[in-house]
Amino acid sequence: MGKKDGKWQPINVPIGEGMVDFNRYFSLLKKYKINVPVSLHVEHNLGGAEKGRTKITIPEKEVYRRIKKDLLFLKEAWKNA
Structure with missing residues (x-):
């Protein structure tokens, strides 16, 4: 769930x-x-990698950067919990 137009x-x-x-949590x-196990x-x-596409629309390094940001x-x- 994310916010779009404030909702x-x-x-x-x-x-x-x-x-x-x-x-x-x-x-x-x-x-x-x-x-419990925690997985990401x-x-x-x-860029399409999240849908299993082999041809993505963003650089491969950006895909890894976004996943690393989530992991961190x-x-x-x-x-901190």
């Missing part, structure tokens, strides 16, 4: 830019000692 819409956005409060997992699944715009966000949110 929440069912659109794919980078992690941390949507409506999920990851700091709160991760703090609850830690508080209640719930050990990317559906926001990666997850690691930081977990650490």
